[in-house]
Amino acid sequence: MKKQLSLLVVAGVLTAPVFAEDFYAGAEVGRTNVKGSGNTKDLKGHATNVGVFAGYQFHPNAAVEVGYRDLGTVKDSDVAGAKASVKGRALHTSLVGIVPVSDEFSLYGRVGVARLSAKMTPKPADWKETKTKPMFGIGARYAVSKEFGLRTEYTQFGKVEGVKVSTLTFGGDYRF
Secondary structure, eight states, rough: HHHHHHHHHHHHHHHHHHHHHGEEEEEEEEEEEEOOGGGTTTOOOEEEEEEEEEEEETTTEEEEEEEEEEEEEEEEEETTTTTEEEEEEEEEEEEEEESSSSSSSSEEEEEEEEEEEEEEEESSSEEEEEEEEEEEEEEEEEESSSSSEEEEEEEEEEEEEEEEEEEEEEEEEEEE
């Protein structure tokens, strides 16, 4: 995953001059919620997540975006009568639809795919899984200035091993 994140950062730095004013990058922090089903039905909890993203707004109402999010670790969840810990990560790409409400405020929605990695420990529930799943989200952005904006977003990721993952984040972006 570190190689993928490094590749994402290098690609962003190398392509920034090409995209000029339409390129943006940012960071976010928030809360991850997990809820299990089936064999993991007793799993539920939350953790703090952090992420970075970069995008290219190719139209006033559309952008493409890539990002990496450490979904955090949900600890002390009761699974199959034992205490368990679940750690997750996501590398994602999406198409973002933007609806300007005013010059400073806009709403947006996203659809895309995420490469989710999740690991549960300790035994008896040990498992590690990496899958590509669909994702979607809705959010709002407020432009503090021409270059800097604040945003909040709810994102729903697909299930991994019966575990549903969603996030609520707050972050900022910088437009080049």
